Amino acid sequence: MKFKLLFLSFFVLSSSTFFAQQTIDKKVNDLLSKMTLKEKIGQMNQYNGFWNFTGPVPKGGDSKVKYDHLANGWVGSMLNITGVREVREVQKIAVENSRLGIPLIIGFDLIHGYKTVFPIPLAEAASWDLEAIRLSAAMAAKEASAAGINWTFAPMVDITRDARWGRVMEGAGEDPYLGSLVARARVEGFQGKDLGSPFTIAATAKHFAAYGFVEAGKEYNTVDIGLNTLHNIVLPPFKAAADAGIKTFMNSFNDLNGIPATADAYLQRDILKKEWNFDGFVVSDWGSIREMIAHGYAENQKHAGELALLGGSDMDMESSIYIYELEKLIQENKVSEAHIDDAVKRILKVKFELGLIDDPYLYCNEEIEAKIVGSKEIVDATLEVAKKSIVLLKNENEILPLRKKGVKIGLIGPLAADKSSPLGNWRIRADNNTAISVLEGLKNYKGNDLSYTQGVKLINKIPEGFHEEVQINTTDKTGFDEAIALAKKVEVVVMVLGEHGFQSGEGRSRSKIDLPGFQQELLEKVAAVNPNIVLVLMNGRPLVISWAAEHIPAIVEAWQLGTQSGNAIAQVLYGDYNPSGKLPMSFPRSLGQVPVYYNHKSTGRPGTEGEEPGSVFWSHYTDEENSPLYPFGFGLSYTTFEYSAFNLSATEMTKNTSIEASIVVKNTGKVKGKEVVQLYIQDPYASATRPVKELKGFKVIELEAGESQKVTFNLKEKDLAFYNAKQKWEAEPGTFHVFIGTDSKVKQKLTFELK
Numbered sequence: 001m002k003f004k005l006l007f008l009s010f011f012v013l014s015s016s017t018f019f020a021q022q023t024i025d026k027k028v029n030d031l032l033s034k035m036t037l038k039e040k041i042g043q044m045n046q047y048n049g050f051w052n053f054t055g056p057v058p059k060g061g062d063s064k065v066k067y068d069h070l071a072n073g074w075v076g077s078m079l080n081i082t083g084v085r086e087v088r089e090v091q092k093i094a095v096e097n098s099r100l101g102i103p104l105i106i107g108f109d110l111i112h113g114y115k116t117v118f119p120i121p122l123a124e125a126a127s128w129d130l131e132a133i134r135l136s137a138a139m140a141a142k143e144a145s146a147a148g149i150n151w152t153f154a155p156m157v158d159i160t161r162d163a164r165w166g167r168v169m170e171g172a173g174e175d176p177y178l179g180s181l182v183a184r185a186r187v188e189g190f191q192g193k194d195l196g197s198p199f200t201i202a203a204t205a206k207h208f209a210a211y212g213f214v215e216a217g218k219e220y221n222t223v224d225i226g227l228n229t230l231h232n233i234v235l236p237p238f239k240a241a242a243d244a245g246i247k248t249f250m251n252s253f254n255d256l257n258g259i260p261a262t263a264d265a266y267l268q269r270d271i272l273k274k275e276w277n278f279d280g281f282v283v284s285d286w287g288s289i290r291e292m293i294a295h296g297y298a299e300n301q302k303h304a305g306e307l308a309l310l311g312g313s314d315m316d317m318e319s320s321i322y323i324y325e326l327e328k329l330i331q332e333n334k335v336s337e338a339h340i341d342d343a344v345k346r347i348l349k350v351k352f353e354l355g356l357i358d359d360p361y362l363y364c365n366e367e368i369e370a371k372i373v374g375s376k377e378i379v380d381a382t383l384e385v386a387k388k389s390i391v392l393l394k395n396e397n398e399i400l401p402l403r404k405k406g407v408k409i410g411l412i413g414p415l416a417a418d419k420s421s422p423l424g425n426w427r428i429r430a431d432n433n434t435a436i437s438v439l440e441g442l443k444n445y446k447g448n449d450l451s452y453t454q455g456v457k458l459i460n461k462i463p464e465g466f467h468e469e470v471q472i473n474t475t476d477k478t479g480f481d482e483a484i485a486l487a488k489k490v491e492v493v494v495m496v497l498g499e500h501g502f503q504s505g506e507g508r509s510r511s512k513i514d515l516p517g518f519q520q521e522l523l524e525k526v527a528a529v530n531p532n533i534v535l536v537l538m539n540g541r542p543l544v545i546s547w548a549a550e551h552i553p554a555i556v557e558a559w560q561l562g563t564q565s566g567n568a569i570a571q572v573l574y575g576d577y578n579p580s581g582k583l584p585m586s587f588p589r590s591l592g593q594v595p596v597y598y599n600h601k602s603t604g605r606p607g608t609e610g611e612e613p614g615s616v617f618w619s620h621y622t623d624e625e626n627s628p629l630y631p632f633g634f635g636l637s638y639t640t641f642e643y644s645a646f647n648l649s650a651t652e653m654t655k656n657t658s659i660e661a662s663i664v665v666k667n668t669g670k671v672k673g674k675e676v677v678q679l680y681i682q683d684p685y686a687s688a689t690r691p692v693k694e695l696k697g698f699k700v701i702e703l704e705a706g707e708s709q710k711v712t713f714n715l716k717e718k719d720l721a722f723y724n725a726k727q728k729w730e731a732e733p734g735t736f737h738v739f740i741g742t743d744s745k746v747k748q749k750l751t752f753e754l755k
Contacts, residue, residue, distance in 0.1 A: 042074030073098030087148030103360035111426035123559030137189025146372035164217025166508030169540035173584030207252030231723030268312025281346035386568035401575025424560030425505025441566030455483035472517030504540025580674035639669025
């Protein structure tokens with residue numbers, strides 16, 4: 001009886017979903033049939049906010065032209081219009097003046113929060129806590145939707161191995177498996193279970209594709225990778241987002257193997273829309289249709305519009321090419337109206353699913369905005385996610401956690417009292433200087449004698465907006481003497497160093513990824529008089545910190561944690577929260593290693609421990625180790641964990657069976673702690689070369705001191721599949737190695753056969 005009820009419930013739910021979709025499809029077709037060609041093309045046109053919509057109507061120039069386009073129904077979306085009053089006014093222009101009254105979809109780069117700022121996405125990935133990541137996206141969506149936004153240009157799911165690239169801060173790091181799970185969690189957080197429900201918004205998977213592989217880590221640069229890397233490393237997180245029901249994709253600025261992604265029909269039509277059955281729409285990145293001219297791929301704007309539409313780009317962000325050129329292209333038979341209809345159906349479908357067609361002002365309630373934006377619920381969530389994102393990299397002699405009474409502590413560093421940098425980049429609607437600083441967080445603990453000095457000035461220029469370029473001070477050392485004097489008088493020095501929040505992000509590629517400015521010199525001079533240092537790093541990418549790793553006893557990777565940054569860091573430093581984060585991206589020993597990543601190939605000459613002394617004929621550097629300073633998956637705790645030998649439930653697997661891998665983990669320390677138990681596999685022989693290790697599972701467990709827990713993973717054939725030499729996703733029969741441990745350097749392994 002119970003089974004029948006469950007089946008009936010599933011049938012009713014599936015049927016209602018099917019019929020609801022059929023209803024939306026019918027409504028889309030009905031609306032499309034009433035539209036003129038110009039109105040259809042208008043839905044494919046997106047403009048940035050171009051004036052204060054609560055003010056007077058523009059009287060001339062480009063703003064007046066765009067206003068007229070809005071009023072005529074020739075604009076499908078606006079971006080960077082925020083706040084209920086502004087959104088309502090721009091929506092009124094589109095709805096109440098145009099012939100069909102089709103509402104706008106309002107887009108915004110909601111990368112890690114709206115007004116209330118969560119940790120940068122790379123930091124959140126360091127939590128390995130999918131529920132926390134889902135919560136972060138859901139709270140960001142709730143706050144943004146209350147302010148009139150219904151579409152975010154997130155999550156960024158680009159896999160990258162090069163820390164020089166500024167946009168590493170927006171993604172989940174170097175691994176496609178972790179990246180795929182993070183992508184799914186963020187989509188589910190933004191969109192919820194029902195896009196028409198309050199406080200959910202449409203999400204965007206970006207940048208499609210391979211933007212994270214730009215040569216030399218240089219922003220907007222070219223990408224040249226093979227199908228093996230494209231399908232096995234780059235595409236899995238995008239596929240995960242599509243499978244999670246994401247509503248939009250954004251293409252990328254780069255060219256991929258000679259084709260700008262904006263016009264890449266193989267990516268956008270063959271893979272995304274055909275093979276993956278994606279039924280949402282694709283938006284170009286900012287001006288990327290026009291930029292194909294600069295690429296040397298399009299002759300002029302009309303040609304760029306032709307290439308973009310045929311390539312699968314449905315909406316033009318800020319190029320104004322579709323609105324001016326598509327009619328001519330149809331008249332010249334360069335594109336067909338069927339291409340237009342397909343794009344417009346996709347766009348209208350999302351608007352129906354958001355509930356905008358039925359109620360254009362659905363996201364325009366000022367009372368809800370006042371209640372939700374900056375609410376305690378959202379602020380509290382930022383603190384919880386921030387604490388989970390911190391990674392303990394080193395803790396010699398148990399210098400951490402700090403004692404809560406009777407300690408003289410010196411707080412030093414240009415970022416120690418800063419309230420703006422911890423917000424990171426892409427915090428467009430957050431107010432400057434609204435983060436809790438480390439100084440403020442530590443002051444909440446009253447039992448110690450805390451003294452502070454900056455040591456070195458923060459920056460040469462205070463940024464006025466996120467487009468400003470920022471450099472850590474390189475001209476003034478006047479604070480050095482005061483910092484050294486303070487260090488001599490205290491028991492413990494807490495130094496807060498790193499990058500300013502605007503030194504990573506879009507357009508912030510760096511050719512050097514060490515501590516910028518005078519910070520390294522300051523660190524060494526302070527260590528010379530008091531080596532008892534806790535180094536707190538604030539940064540948006542992995543840094544080269546080899547000197548610190550050798551000389552500083554405690555290192556805390558605190559990233560850029562957002563609004564509650566200082567409170568999160570203080571709670572970790574004082575042990576009220578036991579750090580549990582693990583690195584989502586390897587830290588290099590030196591810049592010359594970059595890109596460095598755990599899931600590399602073996603090569604024909606990998607080198608072994610038994611290598612003949614003095615031999616140079618193997619894959620290595622003559623002046624640096626091959627291994628990273630801190631590997632993918634690494635992170636310490638204030639307790640210790642012991643891993644038993646692990647077991648496999650079988651030594652053979654067939655197509656329709658699975659194998660369980662189980663291990664017992666024990667907390668061998670004195671305090672409760674969390675551990676991320678990680679499972680990796682290796683396919684040592686295949687039709688195409690495979691990585692030395694691949695993450696295929698992880699579980700976050702929490703153990704009391706002395707407690708043990710059995711952790712079990714279930715491996716199936718699909719976990720062994722890859723894009724092979726036949727250009728198919730499949731698992732190939734043969735031997736597989738399994739590893740379970742605390743990070744990607746794990747050596748303990750067992751073997752099974754796939755028959």
